[in-house]
Amino acid sequence: MPRRHTVSEATALIKECIEGSLPPLWVVGELSNFVAHTSGHFYFSLKDAGAQLRCAMFRNANRRIRFRPRDGMECAALGRVGVYARSGQYQLIVERLLPVGTGELQAAFEALKLRLADEGLLATERKRPLPAYPSSIGLVTSPTGAAVRDLVEVLKRRWPPIRILLAPVRVQGKGAAEEIAGGLARLDRRMDLDLIVVGRGGGSLEDLWAFNEERVARAIAAARHPVISAVGHEIDTTISDLVADLRAPTPSAAAELAVPDYRDVLATAGLQRDRARRALLRRLGELRLRLEVVSRSHALRSPLDRMRQEIQHADALLRRARQALERVCARTADRTRHLGERLAALNPTAVLARGYALAFRADGGLLRSVAGLERGAAVRLELADGSLVCRVTSVEERSSDASASPPEMPPEGDNDEQA
Numbered sequence: 001m002p003r004r005h006t007v008s009e010a011t012a013l014i015k016e017c018i019e020g021s022l023p024p025l026w027v028v029g030e031l032s033n034f035v036a037h038t039s040g041h042f043y044f045s046l047k048d049a050g051a052q053l054r055c056a057m058f059r060n061a062n063r064r065i066r067f068r069p070r071d072g073m074e075c076a077a078l079g080r081v082g083v084y085a086r087s088g089q090y091q092l093i094v095e096r097l098l099p100v101g102t103g104e105l106q107a108a109f110e111a112l113k114l115r116l117a118d119e120g121l122l123a124t125e126r127k128r129p130l131p132a133y134p135s136s137i138g139l140v141t142s143p144t145g146a147a148v149r150d151l152v153e154v155l156k157r158r159w160p161p162i163r164i165l166l167a168p169v170r171v172q173g174k175g176a177a178e179e180i181a182g183g184l185a186r187l188d189r190r191m192d193l194d195l196i197v198v199g200r201g202g203g204s205l206e207d208l209w210a211f212n213e214e215r216v217a218r219a220i221a222a223a224r225h226p227v228i229s230a231v232g233h234e235i236d237t238t239i240s241d242l243v244a245d246l247r248a249p250t251p252s253a254a255a256e257l258a259v260p261d262y263r264d265v266l267a268t269a270g271l272q273r274d275r276a277r278r279a280l281l282r283r284l285g286e287l288r289l290r291l292e293v294v295s296r297s298h299a300l301r302s303p304l305d306r307m308r309q310e311i312q313h314a315d316a317l318l319r320r321a322r323q324a325l326e327r328v329c330a331r332t333a334d335r336t337r338h339l340g341e342r343l344a345a346l347n348p349t350a351v352l353a354r355g356y357a358l359a360f361r362a363d364g365g366l367l368r369s370v371a372g373l374e375r376g377a378a379v380r381l382e383l384a385d386g387s388l389v390c391r392v393t394s395v396e397e398r399s400s401d402a403s404a405s406p407p408e409m410p411p412e413g414d415n416d417e418q419a
Contacts, residue, residue, distance in 0.1 A: 008085070015083035018090060024114050026107055027053060027092060028076045028100060034069055042069065046077060046092070055079070057094035067099055074100040078110055105205055109212055112239055116214075121221045121243050128226045128245045130258065133265075134194035136163040137258060138187035138225075140180060143168035144364060147201045147230070147251040154255035159262055160346035165193065170210075171200035177213035184216075188223045196223060197254050198240065199230030208232050211240040220244050230254035262343045266336060273332050280325060284318055352384035370395050 005013070029046030036042055040059030045052045055077060069075065078096040083089070096110045116122055137155065141148050143166060155162050167183030170176040180198065187196055198220065200208070210216065211231045220227050220243045229244035230251045241247040248254035291314050295307045352358070359367035362378040373379075373395050381388040 007088075011083065011085045011088050014088075015085060019080065019082050022081045024078060024080050024095070024111060024118075025092070026076055026078050026111060028074070029053065031069055031071055031073045031075055034071050042094075044069070046075070054089060054091040055094050056084075056091055057097060061095050062097070065097055069097065076100055076107060078107070078114065105209060105212075109239065112212065112214055112217070113242065116217060116239070116243065121217070130226050130228070130246060131194045132260070134159075134162065134259060136165065136193050136195075138165045138167060138190070138193050138196040140167045140169060140183040140187065140196065140198040141200055141251075142171045145171065145201055147171075147199060150250075150252045151197065151230075151255050154252050155259055156347065157349070158256065159259035160343050162259055165190070172203065172207045172210055176210035177216050180210055181213075181215045181219035184219045184223060184227075188225055193225055195228065195258055196225050197228045197230060197248075197251075197258060198244070199228075199248070199251055199254060200232070201251065202233040202236060208236060208238055211238040213239075216240055217243045228254045228258060262340075266340050266343075269336055273329065273336070277325065277329055281322075284321060288314065288318060349384060352382070358382040370397055 027046055029048050029052075032045040032047050032052065034042070034044040040062070042055075042057040042062050044055050044057075046055055047053070057077075057079075076098045077092060077094045078098075079092045079094040082091060082093045084091055095114055098107065098110075113122070120126065139148060139151055141151070148166065152164060155164060165187060167187050169179035169183045171180065184196060184198055187193060198211075198216075200211070202208075208231055211229070217239045220229065220240055226245045228246045228248055229238070229240040230248040230253065231238045231240055232250075234249035237247075246257060248257055291311065295311055358381070360380045360382065361367055362380075367373075367379060373392055375392055375394065377392045379390050379392060381390060
């Protein structure tokens, strides 16, 4: 004979079966019996010609509604199916309510956001801190857009020694999500990276949609390196922003968050040096004062000569200590100044300002040799204050001394380029 259950036990079993087996659902229907309770919760039904579904939308969810729900309005509700045990009725616990016509993309965005939140991928506690002084950064973005130019410019200006690796990808259109996820995975396999930035410039919801794709979100969540998402403008929010360790409002802001400003680092080092010098001098002064107090004590008046010798010896030690401290401070100042000069010398814009230029082929690649150039080929020259587009009229090959080494190319993946 089957086991007998109480009503509460049977209801609990039904509740467990229903709530544990059904994913979040989008349900479209007409609002009916809508009640805004004094507690702040909403209670209503969604109905069509053949059935109706009881719904509950709690206060923390309905605060996001930007319209006034009313009976007879056709709406789309996103939620989970649950059972209200007291009445034994199933209902839809609504997380999102939209008037019909909001759009398929927005509905898909909300559904994926809710599913990833259920998995814990949006949780604050899984966000990782960024490295304080990164030496190498990977960029996953278009090689031709304004975003990559902004990123490289700000990174080099703030932290000249930074090494940048670019995984060039399409950032919109068919196949963009696959390229973004693949580029991120390639960079994440490298052991010489400290941080990855993924993103693009602004655009419409359709333009940014690749960064709302599930495969991109899961690639970011699976990355071993910390990831900054910088998609669109400040008002844009994508699934990538929610999953990443840090969301930047723009690509330029991502560069500012990724690296410190070397001038601030030098200033901080100088302050710490001065603070240490003052602390040491203060301690030496305290010790000398204690020695003078002891020398005047009654118990030591008899061996006065010995005390005077010790005082002279202490004064000599204090002078030597001050001289040594001054030499250390001088060397520290020279090293700090030398470091500042080296950092400034590494600034690529300073090199351009001295009359140098960067040459690029027509396809955007850096021109490293005259080999392969033909008469009539287009060459773009980047100067300190602008750029020139030139035509080759002749090609002369000659040997030259070693010049500045170009940025490194990633050894794996034909699509990775050094920025």
